[in-house]
Amino acid sequence: MAARLRVLVVGASIAGPATAYWLARAGAEVTVIERFPGIRKGGQAVDIRGCGLTVMRRMPGMEDLVRAKPTGEEGLSFVRNDGRPYGIIRATGNPDQQALLSELEIFRGDLSTILHDLTNRHESIRYKFNEQVLSIKQHATAGLLEVAFASGRQNAPFDLVVAADGATSRTRAIGLECGVRDHIHSTDTWAAYFSTKKNYTNGDKVSLGYSAPGGRFMNAGYKPSGGSHAMMMGRGTASANAFRQAAEQGRTREFVAEQYSNAGWISNDLVEELKTADDFYASEIVQVKVPTLHKGRFVLVGDAGYAVGPTGFGTSIALAGAYVLAGEIKKHSGDVDAALEAYERQMRPLIKDMQKIPPFVGSIAAPQSAWAIWVRNQLFAFVAWSGVAEFLQRFLGGAFKNSKEFPLPEYEWDE
Incomplete structure (x- = not known):
């Protein structure tokens, strides 16, 4: 890479730190900004499945850190109004078997903290909290983006701006010149x-x-x-x-x-x-469905570009997107425009597949009528009692894909 790329990553929750990690491995200088005063704790439990497992295992030390912070949950039981259970379905016990109950589950805040801690001490990565983008001006001839910040600090030039600030990304609205709820x-x-x-x-x-x-x-x-x-x-x-x-x-x-x-x-x-x-x-x-993942030197990663909704793949595709974006920049020797085109080509089939919502998700979790709830509960009780739960987990879990079905490219990284 002739000159080190200067990259601004917006968002410090999972997609942002993961993108910073791989961009630093690609030889870039990365600034990560976050509008909140620190890493947000709490939040829902998230799964790491399929391509997410692949990326995690290519980040030295990350899998051990994730496994050290599990949610601790071992199964699911639906209960009656008085708290008596209809039955219990437990996880498969195999972290590579992608099923209804994930074997690798962690709270969102814990995963964000792990990724932040893995990247915070890297010499090519800097974090700035209580900060957000006010405007982005692209200079076509120079290939640079001039970014103005809400804090009022001096405008700064970047070779690339990455929006990784969630499904309601304000940065996406600025970079794509659209409304926050557009797409x-x-x-x-x-x-x-x-x-x-x-x-x-x-x-x-x-x-x-x-x-x-x-x-x-x-x-x-x-x-x-x-x-x-x-x-x-x-x-x-x-x-x-x-x-x-x-x-x-x-x-x-x-x-x-x-x-x-x-x-x-x-x-x-x-x-x-x-x-x-x-x-x-x-x-x-x-779900977020944008006509393009990039515009000039502005690009979307994670929920900002392709929130998948209730499919269970949001974290995994965010990790994959971070990896592929940086990998293509490394592969194209810093030719950002060519790298962004390649990133879009690589991600589109994955996004299309992972945004398919299995038809059973809503009806299992939240039936609308008392009758539908009763039917769901009776079926759940039968499945738990009969011993066919493992079979059904594997059958229905086919919707969640095994990582081998989504082979990610191998890239050569800087140490």
């Missing part, structure tokens, strides 16, 4: 996550789930540090529209509490806990 496709689903002080599983590592009519599903799971990790989800067009309106008004916490008041099981206890939870986080579950 966002609703899946009519939202979810809220928070930690509780009380341990609702009584120390058991099996997560407990309960469905209420109206597409509502709540979950209380094992948390290694104590208490429980809770999730509340809503599914349906009207529910998603109402959630979006509440989010625009800055009252998502109040909205979730209203939705789950007197919903059954431990709903009222969880509502009281979410009111004071310091790690409460809620978002709409969406």
